[in-house]
Amino acid sequence: MPRLQDIAVKVESPDGTQNSHGNALPILHEIHHALQRFSSEGEYCCIDLRSLPFGPGDEEQLLQLLGRGEIHVTMDALGESTIWETAFSGVWIVDHRNAEGERVALQIEIGSVPKIVFSQQEDIVDAIDRLEAKLKEH
């Protein structure tokens, strides 16, 4: 049985082009201001795209406007997440999916690297324990 997210739902406008409802540009302005703040004051920022009243085509337009940059990361933790830098340095997209491949969060992060990419202190402590156990085996 096809899963819901496998059914491509796309709203077509009469002239065949992808519709959008003008919500992408205001977000682009917000990203611009956030990037300026990050550059001058180091202020990190994160925008939850699911909290915005996007119409059909808005999200696609925003992602298209932001484009793709040099880095693409895949994270495998409680399902696959994809993280990429957009064509604008310091502007990242974080797309979290659950084990069934369904989106559970879509965020724009403004910073040098999205926070979740860094190795986490708790995992490092755990890694030390596991490494020690491994060494004992040999």
Add this chain to the structure above:
Amino acid sequence: MADDLKKLSMTLGESLRQQGVSRRGFLKYCAATASMMALPPTMVPAIAQALEKAKRPSVIWLSFQECTGCTESLTRSHSPSVENLIFDHISLDYHHTLQVASGDAAEAAREAAMHENEGKYIVVVDGSIPLANPGYSAIAGISNLQMLEETVAGAAAVVAVGSCAAFGGLPHANPNPTGAVSVGEIVKDKPVVNVSGCPPIPTVITGVLAHFLTFGSLPELDALGRPMVFFGQSIHDRCYRRPFYDKGLFAETFDDEGARKGWCLFRLGCKGPMTYNACATAKWNQGTSWPVESGHGCLGCSEPDFWDAGGFYNALSIPDSDLTRKTGYVVGAGVALGAAAGALNRSTRAKAAAQHETVTIDDLDKKS
């Protein structure tokens, strides 16, 4: 059994670690939870800190005069994954539809959960309670009223899920043959959260439970007892078709040029201006779309007495010219206009309720 007890006494952080979930995985879970609770991503560290220490609350789910649509809605929710939320992060100790036990064993499970978690468990209710005759709806020979009263006695809080539990809903519609009432009309001495909608948005149900799990408290409520984060703004105020409304561009039928161009559905009966819910942002079917995006007006399902608010396809009964006059409508008037239209339409709705209009096939074909 011993394993179950151990799991119950573990915090969420401990139980996730035991399952081999990394800190990154946990932070991702927290990001999804923040998004589900409609909280800004800046709250993720606070959520992580709270969830780390959170213990699984016991939940007793009571179903009274209902259609099971609310449970259907919940079990189709996915964020972060309802199976996780239900089976790992809350302890769902009683739910007719989902539990394996039946009859006396089921009732014993409910009583055991009440006894073991005295003062701390959450009662979720879907469906209204018939007061005209207790025999109209009973479970294991216990009337809905009696079961509700005895179950909430030791509860920390009550969550009324769906418009039936929150406001009486469909059973309460004119002429209300069963004397149906909402949970809030019976429970006066415990906090009651109304998660209205017919059905409610699944992530809103899980969002409220996640809020309790995370912060050990209930979210801020509006005048009708609904969580502000989800019900604080009207459908109309967050509708992406709003610019068309502001420009006076309306679809007149479901297949005219305006409909094809995605214009405002006000004249086709959209109740968005008087309806408070999160559909425009949370959306439905795993974020695929929502009614207005699919080309159909809002029915107003999260508001009290929406069944009696006039035909679903009747425009909010104020001719647009009148609306223009009464609200001082100007192009781009923005949010204030939506609020004014909402207030005006509430009185129109009350009139419709009094007259109890019915929908005919003509309404469905109606042009405007």
